[in-house]
Amino acid sequence: MxxxxxxxxxxxxxxxxxxxxxxxxxxxxxxxxxxxxxxxxxxxxxxxxxxxxxxxxxxxxxxxxxxxxxxxxxxxxxxxxxxxxxxxxxxxxxxxxxxxxxxxxxxxxxxxxxxxVLWLVPSMDRLWIEGAEGRRRFLDRATLSFEPTHADAVLTYEKAMRERNRLLKDMVRDPHWYAAIEAQMVEAATQITANRNRAIDELAAAQAAAVTAFPTATLTLTYADPLPDDLQSALEAHRNRDMAAGRTLLGPHRADLDAVFADKDINARDCSTGEQKALLISLILANARALAQDxxxxxxxxxxxxxxxxxxxxxxxxxxxxxxxxxxxxxxxxxxxxxxxxxxxxxxxxxxxxxxxxxxxxxxxx
The missing domain is CATH 3.40.50.300 (P-loop containing nucleotide triphosphate hydrolases)
Structure with a gap:
C-alpha cells in the first residue's frame, strides 16, 4: 500500500x-x-x-x-x-x-x-438551507484538511471570546480587562480568516482544473457584519453594543459560506435537492483533488x-x-x-x- x-x-x-x-x-x-x-x-x-x-x-x-x-x-x-x-x-x-x-x-x-479524512453524511444534505453554523463547520473541516493548525487557532479564538463574553455579561466596563483578551482574539482571527480564504482558493482551483460530472460551486466567505481591517479597534468600539447583547457580535465566529451553482448562477439554497447534493459532492471531490496535490x-x-x-x-x-x-x-x-x-x-x-x-x-x- x-x-x-x-x-x-x-x-x-x-x-x-x-x-x-x-x-x-x-x-x-x-x-x-x-x-x-x-x-x-x-x-x-x-x-x-x-x-x-x-x-x-x-x-x-x-x-x-x-x-x-x-x-x-x-x-x-x-x-x-x-x-x-x-x-x-x-x-x-x-x-x-x-x-x-x-x-x-x-x-x-x-x-x-x-x-x-473527509466525509459526507446525510445530515449535511440540508447544509445550504439551514443555519450558518453548519456551513462554517463544513468550511472549517475543509480548512483543517489543508492546515492542521487551524483547529488550534479556532480553539484559541473561542476560548478568548468566551472570556470576553463573560466580562460583557457581568457588565464590566474597565478597558484594561478587555485589552489582552481582544488582542488574543484578533491574532487568532487573522489566522482563521487567512486559513479559510486559502481553503476557498484551493477548492476553487481544484474545481476549475477538473472535468467532472458534478457542478461547480462558486464560494464566498461572508459575515453577518463585515469584518473590518482593524478588528482590534472595532472590538473596542463595539463593547457597549456587545454588552447590550451579552455576547460578541463581530468576528470570524459570525462568518458564513455562500455557494452559487456556477453554470446556472443560482444560489445553492435555491437549487433543487438533487443539485444541492451534487454541489456537496463536487466540493468533497475538489477538496480531495486539492489535498492529493497539497x-x-x-x-x-x-x-x-x-x-x-x-x-x-x-x-x-x-x-x-x-x-x-x-x-x-x-x-x-x-x-x-x-x-x-x-x-x-x-x-x-x-x-x-x-x-x-x-x-x-x-x-x-x-
Missing amino acids: TGLALSELALSHFRSHKRAVLELDARPMAIYGPNGAGKTNIIEAISLLSPGRGLRRAGADDLARRPESLGWKITAILQSLHQVHELETWAEAGSPRQLRIDGKSAPQTALGRIAR FGAPPILLLDEVAAHLDATRRAALYDEICALGAQAFMTGTGPELFTELGSRAQYAEVTETHGLSSVERKDIK
Whole structure:
C-alpha cells in the first residue's frame, strides 16, 4: 500500500459493535446492509482518526456500546505516504478520549499531520438551507484538511471570546480587562480568516482544473457584519453594543459560506435537492483533488449513504472519479446493487445486526 490508506481497523465496544476487525487494501470499500445494522458506526470510527469529535460530533461517553458501557476503543494501522503508523484512540467510562500514535500519547491535532479524512453524511444534505453554523463547520473541516493548525487557532479564538463574553455579561466596563483578551482574539482571527480564504482558493482551483460530472460551486466567505481591517479597534468600539447583547457580535465566529451553482448562477439554497447534493459532492471531490496535490496523497473519504441519492449515471461518475483519484473511500448503502458500477475496483463488507449486536463480514463480489 502507498499513499494514504488504512490496512487494518478494529473496533471494541464501539456503538453497536462489540468486536469488529477489518483487513483492508487501498481500494475503495463498499459497506452494505440493512438500515440500522451499524454501517455508519464503522465510518464514524474512522472519522475519529482525525482531529475533532467525528462525523456525528458525539461525546466520548455516547460512543460506548450499550448496555455494557465499559468504554470503547478503536485501533488502526495507517499507511501515510512513506510511513506506517499504529493508531489507538479510546475512552474509558466517564473519561475523556485519549490517543496514542505509535505507542506514544499524542494530542488529537497530531492526527492532522499524518492523515486527512473527509466525509459526507446525510445530515449535511440540508447544509445550504439551514443555519450558518453548519456551513462554517463544513468550511472549517475543509480548512483543517489543508492546515492542521487551524483547529488550534479556532480553539484559541473561542476560548478568548468566551472570556470576553463573560466580562460583557457581568457588565464590566474597565478597558484594561478587555485589552489582552481582544488582542488574543484578533491574532487568532487573522489566522482563521487567512486559513479559510486559502481553503476557498484551493477548492476553487481544484474545481476549475477538473472535468467532472458534478457542478461547480462558486464560494464566498461572508459575515453577518463585515469584518473590518482593524478588528482590534472595532472590538473596542463595539463593547457597549456587545454588552447590550451579552455576547460578541463581530468576528470570524459570525462568518458564513455562500455557494452559487456556477453554470446556472443560482444560489445553492435555491437549487433543487438533487443539485444541492451534487454541489456537496463536487466540493468533497475538489477538496480531495486539492489535498492529493497539497499533502501528497488523496484523503480517506467517508461517504455515508451517498449512492442512494444519485441516479445510475452520476453514481458511476462518482465511482470513476474516486478510483481515478486513487482514494480509499468508505461508502455505505443498503445493498450491493448500489455499487455494481465499481465491480472489482472495490472491496466489500456486509454488516448485519442481531439483537442489537452488529457483525461485519468481508464479501467477494465480482
